[in-house]
Amino acid sequence: MTEDRFFQELFARLPRPPGGVVVPPGDDCAAVTVPEGRLLLFAVDQVVGGRHYVAHGPADTPPRLVGRKVLARNLSDVAAMGGTPTYCVVSAALPPQRSEGWLNEVLDGVVALAAEYGVHMIGGDLSAAPHDEVVSLAILGEVEAARVCRRGGARAGDLLLATGRFGDSFPSGHHLSFVPRLREGQWLAGSGAVTAMIDVSDGLLLDASRLARASGQAVALHPERVPLRTPQTSLAAALHDGEDYELLAAVRRDRAEALLAGWPFGDVPLTALGEFVPGREPGVYDGRGARLDTRGQAGYDHLQGREANP
Amino acid sequence: MTEDRFFQELFARLPRPPGGVVVPPGDDCAAVTVPEGRLLLFAVDQVVGGRHYVAHGPADTPPRLVGRKVLARNLSDVAAMGGTPTYCVVSAALPPQRSEGWLNEVLDGVVALAAEYGVHMIGGDLSAAPHDEVVSLAILGEVEAARVCRRGGARAGDLLLATGRFGDSFPSGHHLSFVPRLREGQWLAGSGAVTAMIDVSDGLLLDASRLARASGQAVALHPERVPLRTPQTSLAAALHDGEDYELLAAVRRDRAEALLAGWPFGDVPLTALGEFVPGREPGVYDGRGARLDTRGQAGYDHLQGREANP
Numbered sequence: 093m094t095e096d097r098f099f100q101e102l103f104a105r106l107p108r109p110p111g112g113v114v115v116p117p118g119d120d121c122a123a124v125t126v127p128e129g130r131l132l133l134f135a136v137d138q139v140v141g142g143r144h145y146v147a148h149g150p151a152d153t154p155p156r157l158v159g160r161k162v163l164a165r166n167l168s169d170v171a172a173m174g175g176t177p178t179y180c181v182v183s184a185a186l187p188p189q190r191s192e193g194w195l196n197e198v199l200d201g202v203v204a205l206a207a208e209y210g211v212h213m214i215g216g217d218l219s220a221a222p223h224d225e226v227v228s229l230a231i232l233g234e235v236e237a238a239r240v241c242r243r244g245g246a247r248a249g250d251l252l253l254a255t256g257r258f259g260d261s262f263p264s265g266h267h268l269s270f271v272p273r274l275r276e277g278q279w280l281a282g283s284g285a286v287t288a289m290i291d292v293s294d295g296l297l298l299d300a301s302r303l304a305r306a307s308g309q310a311v312a313l314h315p316e317r318v319p320l321r322t323p324q325t326s327l328a329a330a331l332h333d334g335e336d337y338e339l340l341a342a343v344r345r346d347r348a349e350a351l352l353a354g355w356p357f358g359d360v361p362l363t364a365l366g367e368f369v370p371g372r373e374p375g376v377y378d379g380r381g382a383r384l385d386t387r388g389q390a391g392y393d394h395l396q397g398r399e400a401n402p
Numbered sequence: 403m404t405e406d407r408f409f410q411e412l413f414a415r416l417p418r419p420p421g422g423v424v425v426p427p428g429d430d431c432a433a434v435t436v437p438e439g440r441l442l443l444f445a446v447d448q449v450v451g452g453r454h455y456v457a458h459g460p461a462d463t464p465p466r467l468v469g470r471k472v473l474a475r476n477l478s479d480v481a482a483m484g485g486t487p488t489y490c491v492v493s494a495a496l497p498p499q500r501s502e503g504w505l506n507e508v509l510d511g512v513v514a515l516a517a518e519y520g521v522h523m524i525g526g527d528l529s530a531a532p533h534d535e536v537v538s539l540a541i542l543g544e545v546e547a548a549r550v551c552r553r554g555g556a557r558a559g560d561l562l563l564a565t566g567r568f569g570d571s572f573p574s575g576h577h578l579s580f581v582p583r584l585r586e587g588q589w590l591a592g593s594g595a596v597t598a599m600i601d602v603s604d605g606l607l608l609d610a611s612r613l614a615r616a617s618g619q620a621v622a623l624h625p626e627r628v629p630l631r632t633p634q635t636s637l638a639a640a641l642h643d644g645e646d647y648e649l650l651a652a653v654r655r656d657r658a659e660a661l662l663a664g665w666p667f668g669d670v671p672l673t674a675l676g677e678f679v680p681g682r683e684p685g686v687y688d689g690r691g692a693r694l695d696t697r698g699q700a701g702y703d704h705l706q707g708r709e710a711n712p
Binding site (some may be wrong): 096114115118119120121122123124125126128131132133134135136137138140141142143144168169170172173175179181182183185214215216217219220221222223224226228230231232233235237240242243244290291302306 | 425432446447448452480482483489527531532536541542545554600601
């Protein structure tokens with residue numbers, strides 16, 4: 093099977109792309125229209141066998157979940173901007189022992205999740221690799237310019253809200269099954285009350301720290317308020333584990349009560365974890381003003397190479 | 403060094419992004435504007451150590467050339483659509499033996515070539531990998547909707563033109579130093595005489611076959627007309643080797659003479675290799691009507707895993 097044939101067969105079984113796809117897959121680039129007045133969002137994220145999923149042995153991650161994960165990670169990034177995902181392209185580098193059937197299942201996992209969110213896969217590239225398997229996905233999305241949420245807008249007095257629950261993503265399997273918070277991100281961005289937003293992919297405290305530092309603010313985060321993923325989840329896991337894929341939003345204090353009361357997603361908790369406070373160095377503090385360590389165990393740093401431990 | 407710090411330092415030394423970058427790197431996605439009435443082009447391509455470049459030993463490819471190559475491959479795809487590249491994002495998965503300095507040089511290679519073409523790198527993702535090194539780049543570009551060139555528009559009677567020379571890309575080092583044919587692609591697209599275009603990345607005959615089949619046409623390609631890369635290059639290498647990164651264009655016969663006469667790029671040959679002919683099965687034939695085999699030795703099929711042999 094050649095790369096051409098592989099993609100021909102893949103794209104033939106995909107849903108017909110919408111009218112905005114002027115040049116569908118099969119040319120050197122796909123070409124799409126972008127509605128006037130919308131910003132185009134652009135990001136990339138990858139999964140690596142043995143790091144983001146189990147790539148061998150009896151616990152080998154089902155390939156559909158590998159594909160699901162690489163798209164879901166990207167969808168979480170679009171969610172954090174308040175955006176709507178639109179198109180993606182996928183590159184895969186695979187070792188000799190991975191069959192075409194395995195790759196087809198990976199891409200079926202991408203496409204099945206894509207269909208749930210109206211995303212279309214419109215390009216790809218395949219290569220052999222000597223040993224490892226690496227699947228990289230680049231995503232496009234759109235957002236109204238006036239609605240886009242960034243990391244750097246939080247101000248002293250804002251509250252820090254979080255969707256969902258935290259910790260134990262690997263042992264619970266959450267890292268393979270999580271639902272990206274797109275509707276929540278769009279709803280929050282649409283409220284006009286959010287001053288900054290980020291997705292929690294590398295640990296709650298580390299990502300809270302990124303939000304606070306990008307905003308030049310200190311945030312007091314009350315650890316006892318953090319929702320734990322399971323009754324067995326430790327507070328340390330909730331604060332430091334990676335791959336929660338929840339949203340952290342800074343919200344204007346005068347709008348927070350109404351926002352919490354109007355939250356329409358009963359299956360996903362929305363929790364006030366703390367508040368941005370004046371007069372301190374940017375960073376994350378506990379409720380008594382002690383600085384919390386966001387490094388060390390904190391966060392899943394991909395470059396440091398901490399092994400995924402599913 | 404964390405991934406955050408790595409990208410902060412990288413983006414700090416990049417040229418300031420243009421006004422169209424509304425959200426620069428550092429958020430969950432970058433956000434850009436797209437001019438009204440332009441199509442957005444989107445593609446992905448990757449390089450894998452040991453396949454697209456030498457990844458160990460005394461012939462280890464300089465990392466700047468690795469980065470240059472992954473961007474140049476993508477630029478060639480944008481060129482084939484007649485487009486102008488605008489933005490890119492890069493993901494890299496690296497084994498323990500590759501240092502941060504090595505990665506910085508790879509990205510310096512991306513950024514230096516990007517600057518030549520007004521392309522801005524606006525996002526990235528890093529991961530550790532157990533053994534291999536994989537660098538994937540997704541590119542955006544723009545093109546006037548009326549000018550976009552596709553593979554499928556050639557008609558019987560059109561001529562087949564090619565830029566540049568063919569064969570021996572690996573032994574000559576062309577695969578690391580080639581100049582993507584952006585100005586040539588834009589000029590050809592702007593002429594209004596091109597009915598179809600493709601870049602030659604996987605072998606002249608294989609890519610000619612893709613153009614012909616996408617157009618539902620037969621093309622007679624005269625092998626003796628193919629410009630050879632060097633005096634030592636064999637015809638077989640010119641017809642079948644991969645990684646030429648030249649353009650093949652189908653051109654209206656009544657416009658071809660003026661196009662060849664007006665070709666403004668004296669350092670790059672433009673050659674009429676043949677013509678599209680009626681009444682045959684789609685594919686590639688020689689001047690006497692014998693079908694040419696575009697498979698087998700033909701083409702650099704990444705999924706089949708033919709080893710790069712620099």
